[in-house]
Amino acid sequence: MLINSDRPQTTIWWLRKKPSVGADPLGQMARGEVAISHDTFRTLPQDRARGYLRSLLAAAGVLQPFDPYVEGMDAWLEEFLGEVPQHHRELLRRYDRWRVLRDMRRAASEGA
Incomplete structure (x- = not known):
C-alpha cells in the first residue's frame, strides 16, 4: 500500500x-x-x-471505517466534565449519549 x-x-x-x-x-x-x-x-x-x-x-481496509469526531467525543466530554459540578455530570453524560452522539453517528453514516 x-x-x-x-x-x-x-x-x-x-x-x-x-x-x-x-x-x-x-x-x-x-x-x-x-x-x-x-x-x-x-x-x-x-x-x-x-x-x-x-x-x-x-x-487500507485493515480496519472498519470510522468517524474520528464521533470517536473523540467521549474523551472531549470527560475533559469538559472535569470543570462541571458533580451533580450535573451524569445528566450531561446521558444527554451526550442520547442526543449528541446519536446525531453525530447519523450524520457520519449519511456522509454529512
Missing part, C-alpha cells in the same frame, strides 16, 4: 515524526503483541500520529 500510494513519503514522515509514536503501535500489531483493532487505538493516547495510523489502516 505504501509503495502504490500517491505520496508514500507522507506516511513514512508520519511514522518517523518525532517522537515516533506512530511506528510503535504498528510494530506491535505486526508482531502480534496487540490486536489490530479500533479497541486497541482507543486504549492509546490520542495524538495526531496515532490518529493518522488509524486512518491509514481504515483507508
Whole structure:
C-alpha cells in the first residue's frame, strides 16, 4: 500500500515524526503483541500520529471505517466534565449519549 500510494513519503514522515509514536503501535500489531483493532487505538493516547495510523489502516481496509469526531467525543466530554459540578455530570453524560452522539453517528453514516 505504501509503495502504490500517491505520496508514500507522507506516511513514512508520519511514522518517523518525532517522537515516533506512530511506528510503535504498528510494530506491535505486526508482531502480534496487540490486536489490530479500533479497541486497541482507543486504549492509546490520542495524538495526531496515532490518529493518522488509524486512518491509514481504515483507508487500507485493515480496519472498519470510522468517524474520528464521533470517536473523540467521549474523551472531549470527560475533559469538559472535569470543570462541571458533580451533580450535573451524569445528566450531561446521558444527554451526550442520547442526543449528541446519536446525531453525530447519523450524520457520519449519511456522509454529512
